[in-house]
Structures are given as C-alpha cells and as structure tokens.
Amino acid sequence: MVKKQVKKKRPIVLAAGVFDLLHLGHVRFLEEAKKAGGENAELIVIVARDKTVENRKSESPVMSENQRRALVESLEVVDEAILGYDKFDIGRVIEKIKPDVIALGHDQKGIGEMVRAAIDNKRLKTKVVKIGKFSEDELNSSSEIKRKIIELYKRQS
Amino acid sequence: MVKKQVKKKRPIVLAAGVFDLLHLGHVRFLEEAKKAGGENAELIVIVARDKTVENRKSESPVMSENQRRALVESLEVVDEAILGYDKFDIGRVIEKIKPDVIALGHDQKGIGEMVRAAIDNKRLKTKVVKIGKFSEDELNSSSEIKRKIIELYKRQS
Numbered sequence: 001m002v003k004k005q006v007k008k009k010r011p012i013v014l015a016a017g018v019f020d021l022l023h024l025g026h027v028r029f030l031e032e033a034k035k036a037g038g039e040n041a042e043l044i045v046i047v048a049r050d051k052t053v054e055n056r057k058s059e060s061p062v063m064s065e066n067q068r069r070a071l072v073e074s075l076e077v078v079d080e081a082i083l084g085y086d087k088f089d090i091g092r093v094i095e096k097i098k099p100d101v102i103a104l105g106h107d108q109k110g111i112g113e114m115v116r117a118a119i120d121n122k123r124l125k126t127k128v129v130k131i132g133k134f135s136e137d138e139l140n141s142s143s144e145i146k147r148k149i150i151e152l153y154k155r156q157s
Numbered sequence: 158m159v160k161k162q163v164k165k166k167r168p169i170v171l172a173a174g175v176f177d178l179l180h181l182g183h184v185r186f187l188e189e190a191k192k193a194g195g196e197n198a199e200l201i202v203i204v205a206r207d208k209t210v211e212n213r214k215s216e217s218p219v220m221s222e223n224q225r226r227a228l229v230e231s232l233e234v235v236d237e238a239i240l241g242y243d244k245f246d247i248g249r250v251i252e253k254i255k256p257d258v259i260a261l262g263h264d265q266k267g268i269g270e271m272v273r274a275a276i277d278n279k280r281l282k283t284k285v286v287k288i289g290k291f292s293e294d295e296l297n298s299s300s301e302i303k304r305k306i307i308e309l310y311k312r313q314s
Contacts (some may be wrong), residue, residue, distance in 0.1 A: 153310075
C-alpha cells in the first residue's frame with residue numbers, strides 16, 4: 001500500500017515594519033518573531049510603503065520602499081518580504097496571509113490595536129506575540145542613527 | 158569494496174569592506190562575490206575595524222564594528238563575517254583564510270593593490286575578481302545615505 005504523503009504546513013509568522021536604515025534591532029526583532037512560530041516556522045515580513053510612512057509619521061523614510069523590502073528579504077531569517085498595500089490595511093493582509101502568529105515590536109502599539117481588532121472581527125485563532133526591546137549597547141533605532149549622522153555633521157561644519 | 162568518502166572542500170571566497178549603513182549595493186556586491194566562487198562556494202567577509210576606517214578615511218563609521226559585523230553576518234549570502242586584525246594586515250588575512258577567490262568592489266583600488274602584492278609575494282594561486290558597480294536607481298552608497306539625511310535635516314531646520 002502506498003502511503004499518502006501528508007506535507008505538514010509550516011507555521012507562518014507575520015511581522016511588519018518600516019525597516020529604514022537597517023540595524024541590529026531590526027534583525028533581533030525578526031529573529032525573535034520567527035522563534036515565536038516554533039522550529040519550522042516561515043517568516044513573512046510586510047514592509048511599509050513610503051506613502052504609508054509619510055501618512056503616519058511626519059517624514060519620509062531615507063531608503064525607498066523597494067530598497068527597504070529587498071534588504072529585509074536578503075536577511076537569512078526572512079523567508080519572504082512583501083510591500084504593504086497602497087492603502088494601508090492590516091486586516092486585509094491578515095486575511096490574505098492567514099498567519100499562525102503575528103509578532104509585534106515593542107514600539108508597535110498603534111498597529112497592535114488594529115491587529116487585535118482585525119483578529120477579533122474575523123474570529124481568527126492567530127496568536128499575537130509581543131517582542132521585547134532588544135537592548136545591546138548599540139545604535140538600534142533608525143532615529144538614533146539619523147541623530148548621530150546629524151551630530152557628526154554639525155561638529156564638522 | 159568500501160569506497161573512501163572524499164569530502165570535497167567548498168571553494169572559499171573572501172570579500173572585505175566597511176559595510177557602514179548597510180544598503181543594497183553591499184548586498185549585491187556580496188552576492189556577486191559569492192557567485193564568483195561557483196555553485197558551492199562559501200563566503201567569508203572581513204569587516205574593517207573602527208580604527209582601521211579612522212586611519213584610512215578622515216571619519217569614523219556611524220555604526221560600531223560589532224554592529225557592522227553582526228549585520229553582515231545576518232545576511233543570507235554570508236557564511237561568516239569576521240572583524241579585521243587590530244592592525245590592518247590583508248596579507249595575514251589571506252594567509253590565514255587561504256581563499257580560492259578574492260572579490261574586490263569597484264571602489265576598492267587601494268586594497269586591491271595590497272591584495273595582489275600579497276598574492277605575488279606568497280606565490281598563491283588565489284584568483285582576484287573585480288565586481289562591477291551595482292547600478293539600480295537606489296541609494297547604494299553610505300556617503301549618499303548620509304548626504305540625504307543631512308539634506309533632510311537642513312530643509313527642516
């Protein structure tokens with residue numbers, strides 16, 4: 001008798017962010033996110049569109065959406081990086097990807113509320129996991145990196 | 158008769174650089190470098206020490222040597238990232254790692270001469286490959302990224 005091969009689906013972890021000026025804080029966040037899905041997890045990352053960032057913060061990202069997406073996808077821990085929808089819609093993303101786990105960064109409060117509302121609304125079983133702040137003695141924030149570059153410039157001029 | 162299993166050594170490609178403010182130009186350079194070693198190649202990257210950069214250029218890197226090394230190692234294409242010697246010595250690195258291929262970036266003229274001199278001097282068979290400039294319509298230079306951040310800052314203040 002030939003046994004029917006059942007291909008076990010890998011648990012999908014979804015994470016999202018801007019990922020401007022890629023730093024170790026981003027990488028550690030993504031590594032922790034993937035771990036939350038268990039050993040065999042697949043990590044899909046939604047990279048925010050330039051327009052979405054401009055609407056939510058007062059400034060544009062330094063790196064373009066295409067470059068931010070490609071850089072995130074070049075990380076070993078990431079299986080797939082996708083640009084968000086033109087019109088920001090996390091509920092639609094969740095419905096499409098159907099993740100088992102959604103990982104939220106320490107500074108993702110606003111998006112966290114939207115994620116939880118979408119899960120409740122659609123009665124999904126998606127687990128939401130909060131990832132702590134990665135605290136090495138390093139520049140691990142895009143705004144800190146910008147601040148340092150501007151400080152160095154001011155000192156020189 | 159039991160055949161003796163001969164484990165075939167993977168060809169080693171060596172690349173080096175500062176890798177400050179990681180961008181797509183860095184990733185594409187490393188991808189091309191690895192390709193130059195053939196299908197099964199292993200890519201080892203030497204990341205320059207802060208002191209070495211300060212001695213060679215007039216300014217310090219924005220990201221510390223530890224962060225630059227860890228970020229480079231988190232790329233899928235990189236097998237191992239190592240900090241350079243405290244006292245810059247590319248000849249010593251080559252002698253230690255014994256790479257089959259050394260990949261040079263389009264802007265690595267100075268180090269290229271030192272690499273060739275070290276190979277001649279030690280009569281090695283190491284192949285030296287020049288990687289062309291990656292030309293997408295993107296920010297792919299650390300100094301361009303700094304310039305853009307300073308421009309944005311000047312416009313705001």
